[in-house]
Amino acid sequence: xxxxxxxxxxxxxxxxxxxxxxxxxxxxxxxxxxxxxxxxxxxxxxxxxxxxxxxxxxxxxxxxxxxxxxxxxxxxxxxxxxxxxxxxxxxxxxxxxxxxxxxxxxxxxxxxxxxxxxxxxxxxxxxxxxxxxxxxxxxxxxxxxxxxxxxxxxxxxxxxxxxxxxxxxxxxxxxxxxxxxxxxxxxxxxxxxxxxxxxxxxxxxxxxxxxxxxxxxxxxxxxxxxxxxxxxxxxxxxxxxxxxxxxxxxxxxxxxxxxxxxxxxxxxxxxxxxxxxxxxxxxxxxxxxxxxxxxxxxxxxxxxxxxxxxxxxxxxxxxxxxxxxxxxxxxxxxxxxxxxxxxxxxxxxxxxxxxxxxxxxxxxxxxxxxxxxxxxxxxxxxxxxxxxxxxxxxxxxxxxxxxxxxxxxxxxxxxxxxxxxxxxxxxxxxxxxxxxxxxxxxxxxxxxxxxxxxxxxxxxxxxxxxxxxxxxxxxxxxxxxxxxxxxxxxxxxxxxxxxxxxxxxxxxxxxxxxxxxxxxxxxxxxxxxxxxxxxxxxxxxxxxxxxxxxxxxxxxxxxxxxxxxxxxxxxxxxxxxxxxxxxxxxxxxxxxxxxxxxxxxxxxxxxxxxxxxxxxxxxxxxxxxxxxxxxxxxxxxxxxxxxxxxxxxxxxxxxxxxxxxxxxxxxxxxxxxxxxxxxxxxxxxxxxxxxxxxxxxxxxxxxxxxxxxxxxxxxxxxxxxxxxxxxxxxxxxxxxxxxxxxxxxxxxxxxxxxxxxxxxxxxxxxxxxxxxxxxxxxxxxxxxxxxxxxxxxxxxxxxxxxxxxxxxxxxxxxxxxxxxxxxx
Amino acid sequence: xxxxxxxxxxxxxxxxxxxxxxxxxxxxxxxxxxxxxxxxxxxxxxxxxxxxxxxxxxxxxxxxxxxxxxxxxxxxxxxxxxxxxxxxxxxxxxxxxxxxxxxxxxxxxxxxxxxxxxxxxxxxxxxxxxxxxxxxxxx
Numbered sequence: 001x002x003x004x005x006x007x008x009x010x011x012x013x014x015x016x017x018x019x020x021x022x023x024x025x026x027x028x029x030x031x032x033x034x035x036x037x038x039x040x041x042x043x044x045x046x047x048x049x050x051x052x053x054x055x056x057x058x059x060x061x062x063x064x065x066x067x068x069x070x071x072x073x074x075x076x077x078x079x080x081x082x083x084x085x086x087x088x089x090x091x092x093x094x095x096x097x098x099x100x101x102x103x104x105x106x107x108x109x110x111x112x113x114x115x116x117x118x119x120x121x122x123x124x125x126x127x128x129x130x131x132x133x134x135x136x137x138x139x140x141x142x143x144x145x146x147x148x149x150x151x152x153x154x155x156x157x158x159x160x161x162x163x164x165x166x167x168x169x170x171x172x173x174x175x176x177x178x179x180x181x182x183x184x185x186x187x188x189x190x191x192x193x194x195x196x197x198x199x200x201x202x203x204x205x206x207x208x209x210x211x212x213x214x215x216x217x218x219x220x221x222x223x224x225x226x227x228x229x230x231x232x233x234x235x236x237x238x239x240x241x242x243x244x245x246x247x248x249x250x251x252x253x254x255x256x257x258x259x260x261x262x263x264x265x266x267x268x269x270x271x272x273x274x275x276x277x278x279x280x281x282x283x284x285x286x287x288x289x290x291x292x293x294x295x296x297x298x299x300x301x302x303x304x305x306x307x308x309x310x311x312x313x314x315x316x317x318x319x320x321x322x323x324x325x326x327x328x329x330x331x332x333x334x335x336x337x338x339x340x341x342x343x344x345x346x347x348x349x350x351x352x353x354x355x356x357x358x359x360x361x362x363x364x365x366x367x368x369x370x371x372x373x374x375x376x377x378x379x380x381x382x383x384x385x386x387x388x389x390x391x392x393x394x395x396x397x398x399x400x401x402x403x404x405x406x407x408x409x410x411x412x413x414x415x416x417x418x419x420x421x422x423x424x425x426x427x428x429x430x431x432x433x434x435x436x437x438x439x440x441x442x443x444x445x446x447x448x449x450x451x452x453x454x455x456x457x458x459x460x461x462x463x464x465x466x467x468x469x470x471x472x473x474x475x476x477x478x479x480x481x482x483x484x485x486x487x488x489x490x491x492x493x494x495x496x497x498x499x500x501x502x503x504x505x506x507x508x509x510x511x512x513x514x515x516x517x518x519x520x521x522x523x524x525x526x527x528x529x530x531x532x533x534x535x536x537x538x539x540x541x542x543x544x545x546x547x548x549x550x551x552x553x554x555x556x557x558x559x560x561x562x563x564x565x566x567x568x569x570x571x572x573x574x575x576x577x578x579x580x581x582x583x584x585x586x587x588x589x590x591x592x593x594x595x596x597x598x599x600x601x602x603x604x605x606x607x608x609x610x611x612x613x614x615x616x617x618x619x620x621x622x623x624x625x626x627x628x629x630x631x632x633x634x635x636x637x638x639x640x641x642x643x644x645x646x647x648x649x650x651x652x653x654x655x656x657x658x659x660x661x662x663x664x665x666x667x668x669x670x671x672x673x674x675x676x677x678x679x680x681x682x683x684x685x686x687x688x689x690x691x692x693x694x695x696x697x698x699x700x701x702x703x704x705x706x707x708x709x710x711x712x713x714x715x716x717x718x719x720x721x722x723x724x725x726x727x728x729x730x731x732x733x734x735x736x737x738x739x740x741x742x743x744x745x746x747x748x749x750x751x752x753x754x755x756x757x758x759x760x761x762x763x764x765x766x767x768x769x770x771x772x773x774x775x776x777x778x779x780x781x782x783x784x785x786x787x788x789x790x791x792x793x794x795x796x797x798x799x800x801x802x803x804x805x806x807x808x809x810x811x812x813x814x815x816x817x818x819x820x821x822x823x824x
Numbered sequence: 825x826x827x828x829x830x831x832x833x834x835x836x837x838x839x840x841x842x843x844x845x846x847x848x849x850x851x852x853x854x855x856x857x858x859x860x861x862x863x864x865x866x867x868x869x870x871x872x873x874x875x876x877x878x879x880x881x882x883x884x885x886x887x888x889x890x891x892x893x894x895x896x897x898x899x900x901x902x903x904x905x906x907x908x909x910x911x912x913x914x915x916x917x918x919x920x921x922x923x924x925x926x927x928x929x930x931x932x933x934x935x936x937x938x939x940x941x942x943x944x945x946x947x948x949x950x951x952x953x954x955x956x957x958x959x960x961x962x963x
Contacts, residue, residue, distance in 0.1 A: 702856035706848070710864035714951055717871055721958040781920055781932055782853035790858065791936040791943070795916040798939075799901055802946040806894050809950035816957040 002116055002130035002183045005038045005140075009176030013169050020165030028155020028504065031168055035144035035151070035175060042141050045132075046111055046529055111137065111533045115185065115249075124188075125246045131185035134533025135314055138382065139182035139307070141530075142389050146303045147175045149508025153397055154295035156504035157404060167207065171295070174200035178304050182311055185247045187236045190312075194232070194276075197305050198225045204300060205292040217288035220597065224275050224285040232272020232312075238265045243319070251319040253540075266320055269312065270329060277309025279367060280337040283360045284594040290352040294400025297352055302359045302396050303389040310366045310385065314378075318540030321373050327459060331371030335467045337364025342474035346574060347585035351399040351409040351482060355392065358435070358478045361471050362388045365450065368464065372457045375535075379545050380449035382534040386526060387434060387446035387516065394431035394512040395482055398424055401505050402486055405498030412578055414486035415493040421500050423510065425487040430513035432483030434520070436476040436567065437560060440549055441520040444560070447472060449547075451556045469563065476567025477574060484571070523547035625741075628748050635751055642758060657698065665691045676731070678723045686716040703786050834876040841869035849944050850937075859940035863947025871955050879959045890956060893949030901942025904935045 012034045020027040113133035120128045132140070154171060158164050177196035184190040199222070206218030242259040243251040256262060273279075278286040289301050300306070313330060320326060341360030348354045362384070369381035401424055403409045406417075418425035434443030454468045455461055500506075519526050527547030535543040551557065574581065589595070668688040672681050689712035696705035733741070772785050772793065780788035790798050845865035852858030874882040883889075908917030920934035 703858070703861070706856060706861045707864065710861060710868055713868060714864065714871060714955070717875065718955055718958060721955065721961075725961065780918065780936070781934055782936070784852060784854050784856065784858070787852045787858040787940075788936075790860070791853075791940045792918045795905065795918075795936070795939055798943060799905065799916070802901060802943055803898060805950055806898055806946055809894060809953055812954050813957055816954070816961055 001041075002114070002132055003118060003128055005041070006130075006176050006180040006183065008034055008038070009172055009179060013172035013176060016168035016172050017165035020168060025155070025159065027164070027168060028152045031172065032148045032151040034172070035147040038144040038179070039141060039148065042137055042144070045114070046137065111529055113537075120189075126188045127186055127246075128189060129186040129247055130183045131247075131249055132183060133537040134530065134535070135311070135382070135537040136182045138386065138530060138534045139304075139311060140179060142307075142386065143175060143178050143182065143304050146299060146389065146393050146508075146512070149393075149397070149511060150295050150299040152504050153298070153400070153508045154293070156502055157295055157400060158293060167204075167293075170200055170203045170207075171299070174204065174300060174305070178308070181308055185249055187240055187246055187248060190248070191229070191233050191236055194272075194308065194312075195226070195229055197300075197308060198222060198229055198276075201225070201289070201300050201305055204296040205289045207293055207296070208291070211291070214291040217285075217291040220601075221285045221289050223601075224282055224597070228272045228275025228282065231268045231275075235265050235268030235272065238268065239319075248315060248319070253319050253322075256319055257323060262320075262323075263325065266325060266329070269316060269320070270333075273309035273312045274333060274367075275309070276312070277306050277363045277367065278337075278360050279309070279333050279364060280340050281593040283337060283341060284592065284597065286360055287353050287356040288594075290350075290356050294352065294396060294403060297356070298393050298396030298400065301356065302392040306359065306363055307366075307385065307389070310363065310370065310381075313367065313370045314381070314538045317370060317373060317378075317538055321370075327371055327373065329371070331368050331457075331459075331464070334364045334367030334369070334371050335464055337361070338368055338471045339467050340364070342471040342478070344585055346474050346477045346481065347581040349410050349412055349578065349582050351402065351411055351486070352396070354411070354478055354481055355395055355399060358475055359388075359392060361475065362392070365468070365471060368468075369450070369453060370538075372453060372464075374453065374456065374458065375539060375543055376449070376456055377453040378538045379531070379535045379543065380446065380453040382531050382538065383442075383449050383526070383545070383547065384446040386519075386531075387442040390512045390516045390519075391431040391434040391441075391443055394427060394509040394516070395435065397505070397509040397512075398428045398431065399482065401501040401509070402498070404505065405501060406494040406496050408495050411481055411485045413493070413495060416488060416490050417492055417494060417498060418487040420492060420498050421487070423506050424501055425483075427506060427509045427513045428483040428487060430517060431509070432479035434513070434516040435482075436479035436564065437472065438564065439520075440517070442516045442523070442526075444520060445523050445547055445549060447560055447563075448551065448556055451559050455556065469559065472563045473567045473570060476564060477571045480568070480571040520549065523549060625744065628744055632744075632747055632751055635755060636747075639751065639754055639758070655698075658695070661691050661694050661698075664688075676729055678726065678729050679720065682716055682719045682723065686712055689715075703784070831876045834872055838869045838873055841865055841872070845869065849940065852940060853936070859943030860947055862940075863944040864951065866944075867948045867951035867955070870952055874956065874959055879956050883956065886952070890949045890953035893945050894953060895949075897942045897945030897947075897949055899942070900945060901939050904938035904942060907935050907938075 012031060016027070016031060019030060023030050111134060113131060115129070115131045117130070118128040120126055151168070151171065154167065155164070158167055161167065174197060177193050177200055181190060181193035181197060184193055202218050202222040205221050206214050208214040209218075238261050239251070239256065240246055242261050242265065243255050245251045256265065259265075275282045275285075286301060286306060290297055292301070317326075338361050341357045341362075341364055345354050345357035345361060348357060366381055366384060366388075369377040369384065399409060401421075402414065402417075405421070406414060408414065430441070434441035437443045437447035451465070451468065451472075454464045457464050524547060527545040531545040531547065532543060535545055665688050668684045668691070672684045672688075675681055675684070689708060693705045693708040693712065696702075696708060772789060776785045776788045777783055780792040782788040782792070842865075845862045848857035848865060849859055849862030850857075852862065870882055870886060873885060905916040907919055908914050911917070911919050916939075918934050918936050920932055923931055923933050925931050
């Protein structure tokens with residue numbers, strides 16, 4: 001079923017261009033049916049857990065770590081005390097807590113995780129194993145739910161783009177990969193989907209590939225997330241080696257925690273998560289990724305893909321979390337990112353960049369909560385996660401609509417548009433209020449939980465609370481910047497006066513903003529089942545979320561109100577200094593991580609140019625010299641060691657015919673060096689080749705002889721054709737170079753001769769030869785052993801050779817064609 | 825090239841080369857020959873024609889683009905390998921069968937022959953592709 005859901009989206013991706021060709025304007029609506037059906041499935045699972053028998057049959061799945069742990073205990077006991085009684089005793093002991101835990105789980109949550117597995121590469125243990133637990137379900141609903149509206153939105157946003165079909169293809173590809181990522185239970189399957197999201201993100205950011213900025217941003221995002229992905233893979237491999245488990249749900253935390261490899265595992269996996277989720281100092285790719293069309297920013301770079309790192313840390317926190325290192329590192333990086341992102345956000349002028357930096361801030365906050373790792377923090381994280389996706393998706397779509405209608409995203413150029421775009425204005429206000437944490441929106445509840453969790457953090461609560469307060473203040477300012485400035489504040493002003501956006505462009509934002517409101521008023525809708533299931537999955541033990549909009553007069557409520565008031569004041573204060581702030585932040589950017597990345601990247605390109613111009617200098621004679629010299633160096637050294645054996649060489653008896661042919665070859669070689677006409681040289685070389693063929697005939701190698709003569713004639717023809725283009729031969733080499741080439745040639749000839757002579761003294765194992773002789777006819781149905789080897793015994797090699805031959809041929813063809821074009 | 829003797833001799837030589845090429849391909853399993861040599865021989869035949877006349881004429885005579893021969897050859901060789909996957913589950917496993925052909929009697933045919941046919945086509949395609957292109961550069 002889960003594999004089906006992922007495949008549904010991926011097949012949708014493949015068919016998207018075709019659908020678009022047929023459906024034109026309604027493609028977005030049609031394609032939206034695919035994720036919509038998955039959302040429906042997810043909701044059915046949630047409200048009617050018995051609807052799928054799989055849910056019941058696999059309900060003990062979340063306890064698998066425990067079971068496998070107990071199993072290993074049993075095994076250990078079996079090995080130590082081999083009496084059967086002890087094993088039985090251990091089994092009964094093991095069974096009891098498992099049974100009890102199932103009862104507890106059933107009481108706490110209705111939703112039961114589902115698990116399924118299909119064989120993919122069984123020999124490596126890499127299987128298509130999926131696990132749908134609370135955390136995955138939250139993500140699945142976000143990905144597919146927001147995906148529905150993004151598809152509809154994109155259909156309108158890019159309606160005049162010729163390549164819209166391809167855009168849908170990329171978007172669906174991303175959707176499928178992201179869904180696979182959050183459903184995968186197998187470590188390597190997760191990695192495959194992880195990389196697929198990086199690649200589809202690259203394609204989407206670089207959508208406007210005629211703009212250099214888009215290309216550069218796409219490459220930056222790919223290199224940063226891809227580099228992190230590679231580190232993560234190393235971490236996943238270590239994790240698998242350490243825990244001995246390939247499925248995440250089966251990893252035993254004790255084994256991982258007590259391992260010496262815990263530190264590298266955590267560092268590597270965190271590197272992957274931090275790059276993907278734009279944590280400081282890797283945050284810079286995310287604002288750059290705003291070069292993507294807005295539907296992409298709204299979807300990938302606020303609601304889904306950038307949360308993949310958060311997802312990974314949440315998913316692995318039962319296995320890796322709850323250590324001091326985890327706490328310091330994840331909380332520390334998260335907190336710094338949170339403050340930094342929020343502060344930079346208020347200095348920006350471009351709507352999308354403001355939103356991008358505020359996303360960085362929220363990602364940092366989520367990371368910090370995961371780092372804190374208490375029950376309160378995890379509960380806050382799973383709520384904040386959803387609240388943020390809802391309001392940020394809506395804000396991004398709103399920003400895109402503004403850009404689409406007014407052709408600018410600069411907030412200093414927009415004012416008072418509420419009358420012209422009433423629906424968009426209402427939506428923006430709702431979403432921005434949720435963003436700022438205003439009552440009664442879902443953002444308020446998440447902010448309360450957030451403060452609460454930070455306040456009760458086990459270490460440095462005051463430092464963290466201070467940082468959280470600063471970040472929240474800034475987010476209030478951001479809320480005003482994106483909802484107040486463009487829509488209110490006096491007479492309407494815009495470079496191009498807008499109209500209200502069409503239905504397809506405000507529908508998504510409106511639904512998301514309304515959801516923020518509904519969940520704010522009735523938080524139980526999320527908290528009781530879904531939120532609890534998600535928090536339980538992250539914590540690894542059953543939790544029940546009790547969400548309410550009113551907690552009574554607590555200090556946290558006071559802090560929330562203070563944040564709102566101070567934030568509002570701060571906005572009107574900063575409002576006037578927008579230009580100054582912007583210039584200041586641009587100055588700081590010049591020394592930030594982006595600069596370091598640029599320096600590194602340019603350095604790499606420079607180095608590549610330099611080494612290419614040295615190694616690939618374009619002079620054929622240099623290449624030949626290097627190849628020959630390398631060959632001499634590699635072959636001569638071991639050959640010198642074998643020198644004593646040269647005595648064994650049996651030169652055999654030379655016949656008269658051998659001597660004659662040999663003399664012709666030698667004479668030809670000498671003549672080729674003296675003659676100035678290229679055509680004559682080619683003819684002489686051809687005759688040498690024919691002499692070699694005659695030698696083959698003397699010694700009975702008919703296959704070789706035939707091949708030799710064909711190759712010789714065809715090369716001669718080819719050389720003649722090529723020589724036609726060359727200017728008259730003029731000896732231009734200096735005496736020094738001639739001497740050098742002569743010496744190299746003589747040594748090379750000598751080495752080759754010795755090699756041939758020595759090959760006769762070495763007698764390899766005759767087993768292969770005997771096998772071929774014995775079985776050529778019985779197994780290979782052929783008496784020509786050489787041919788049977790080529791097409792049957794070693795056919796794989798031949799297949800490789802003809803493939804290489806074809807590639808080389810195409811290369812030659814391409815080179816020749818370039819010449820033709822130049823001449824034209 | 826305008827030599828009348830050369831032109832007049834070309835059809836005869838070509839015919840001989842082609843016949844010998846096919847002969848070499850089929851007898852290759854028992855006697856010297858095989859797909860590689862056969863492919864070179866037939867490429868030589870068409871090269872001869874191209875030298876006697878010009879490349880466009882030879883291309884017309886050949887009827888197929890050398891690229892196509894190249895790709896078709898690779899596909900044939902790979903397909904020959906796949907037959908073994910379906911019958912024995914092993915890629916490139918030789919599969920043989922007895923076939924009665926009119927005039928030839930019982931002949932044993934196998935996937936290695938098909939594989940060799942692929943090699944033949946690849947070699948022919950590659951050589952002709954390069955020689956034709958080089959010769960067209962000249963014109």
